[in-house]
Amino acid sequence: MRIASQPTYAEKVPINYLNAEHGLKSWLLTVDHKRIAILYLLSVTAFFLVGGLFALLIRLELLTPQGDLVRSDVYNRLFTMHGIVMIFFFLIPSIPAVLGNFIIPIMLGARDLAFPKLNLLSWYLYMIGGILTLYAVLAGGVGTGWTFYTPYSTVYSNSHVMVTAIGVFITGFSSILTGLNFIVTTHTMRAPGLTWSRMPLFMWSLYATSLIQVLGTPVLAIAILLVGIERLWGVGIFNPALGGDPVLFQHLFWFYSHPAVYIMVLPAFGVISELIQNFSKKRIFGYKFVAGASVAIAVYGFLVWGHHMFTTTQSVYAGMIFSFLSFFIAIPSAIKVFNWTATLYQGSISYQTPMLYAIGFIGLFVIGGLTGLYLATMGVDIHVHDTYFVVAHFHFIMVGGSVLAYLGGIHYWWPKISGKMYPDGWGRFSALVVFVGFNLTFLPQFILGYLGMPRRYHAYPEEFWVLNVFSTAGASILGVGYFLPLVYLIWSWFYGPEAPANPWQARGLEWQVPSPPPTTNFPAPPLVTQETYEYSLEEAEVV
Amino acid sequence: MSETLTHSQHGTSPLQHQFDDLGQQWHANTIGMWLFLATEILFFGGLFVSYLVYRSTYPEAFAEASRHMDVLAGTVNTAVLIGSSLMMALAVQSAQLGANKLVQRFTLLTMFLGTVFLVIKVWEYYHKYTEQLIPGANFAYEGAMRHQVEMLFVFYFVMTGMHALHMFIGLGLLTYILILARRNAFSREYFFPAEVVGLYWHFVDLVWIFLFPLLYLIGAHYQGPVHK
């Protein structure tokens, strides 16, 4: 890509978004997408630590077969809060709201998102929802599972369901508004010459993600609203004793929450596409297929939710339809994996930190995705339903996929965000630690699940002991792997060497503005005249 | 998009900093509102699908329950709301022509009819209260299908309640349009706030068009006993 204005301006502008204004008010009332991204970065990290704390307690409890650390109902609250915090307050906002907020307008050559004030409102809604949920944690937690299944959540649970539900409800609107903002921005704010077929793949995947957020989240909102009404007034909507059907709640819930898996993993695909092409210095193989696969997953993801309900009273005929449809979601996912590996072929690959995360992602995502096919098969699912096999499967997607991509993306764009370089040696080391720790944690869980260990119990028979010890040991290593980047990234923010505008010799508009970028990103709207990821051109020609 | 709509033509420019011209701003706002309406459709869609499931499961009970709806009030309210939609359309048209006085008049009429709708709604709610038909609060209904009958009332209150909430929000948005019109803000180049609010108001009307037959009009042929 080419910018029409003189490229050297990058070195001439000392004022950037970080030092343009000072003071708490300049941050809390900002409408600059880059500052809002930083607000999200801080809050998302805080929630990740909270969710991680719950994971730590879960793994400690499972270190021994006897339920000796916490009582069973406390354990219920631990895994519930772990799920709610990690899904609604970390995974869903992580890549879109942090990296997307920061990078999208710059990638598109725009001054800001289409609705900057709405963007700030999204953050406040997120924080209000988050604080309500944290209040529920401090008040004693909620023990329904992150799925809020009825009638337990509406009639029987005596934990803090209402506050948590309101928190999730409000955060849902934050998610809707972010998605809406991104879609409108993608349609209306692209720089001249930046056609759809020239758009970076990160944009494509975030566009697809936003579609899910806009079309799916309202159904979750109504489902949670109905749970709240049933719980508050004791009426029968989902309560079978009063003529309701609990499975209807599951339909509404999974209509959102299965596509929500793609809200978490599609942005990760986008990050990986950027990392793979840059660190193999090749135009991505099959650009149109990778871009189209994102949209296909977003649309198709809405047709498969019933595979979460094979063991309920859902009709077996509906189950067969959902099972059948679920297999097809593997096609666009496989297209992506094949195209990434094909991009690596004959590329000039450099194994810097972000690339290590990307390589790890591909392997782990393949395992997570293929075990998903087991679970889409009705007969197998009935055997392993609600066992650790499922837990391992979705952690391979959520952690092995989304979290690794998030970490890779943070490392990739960190020089742009902070204007500083981090120590690459430490980065590569911690990427390795994360990979080892992750596999040691979750590979044993596949075996545990297949052997029949159910999820959501705080005690288990002694025959499962050894594998659980492996898992807990792995979790400790994984924890170290998360802790290291936290330390050296914060260190680099203050003491790291200055980052150049384009430390990776990457293509894309975001690398042609200074690091960190000025408040308005570009002095004049850039003109895009080339295809995306044109590595065949000489560096001098491009910049 | 028209290239003539640059912000240089306006003394006090309504052009926001992130946009290059008013055409781009109009486009972003219009598709933003349509996307928002898409989320609204799915928000109410969750309610409609739940209604569908239970009505197809308990057709008799829903028909019996519907006998307790005030068809006259519902019909009058439908007419009132369609009238308010007409006023809204005329307000938008006036904004397109830059006729700020007319925008004020029609916006006030829209708000008046919207308020009439809400007053009738509250009056209906009050009658449901005196007839002890409020689920969860005072639902004194005897009969074999008590829970199933109560179910329709749950949907009645949730659906019309959500609809009424949207009306309140709409009245707030219309107040904003009224203020803009008083400031003579609308012109042939800058009218999209009215247009966008109009889209929202018409959507709220649309929801009611479906709620009315599904809640009020399904009991006419119910043969069984209607319990108090």
Added chain:
Amino acid sequence: MTHVSPRRTYYLVFLALMVLTAVTTGVAYLDLGPFNTVVALAIAFLKAGLVVAFFMHVMHLTNLSKLFAVGALVWMVILIALTVSDYWTRQWGVPAQGW
């Protein structure tokens, strides 16, 4: 981007909507069996179509706005169709004495 409809269009649409409201209320009292619901929904969709077409100017919108409007409806259909695929097939092959 600007399309100003004449007022007469709005008045005519209003009139049509009022007539359809009267019809839908009246038809509800004729016993058509299961077709009562079909007719009620058909009229509701017709009214909705009029509002969308003339009050909301969908004809004069960009293709993109049309796409969003249609897309939301398609998603509604997905939600309804797949949910109903469960409820309406639950009794298939279940003996009358049943579960």
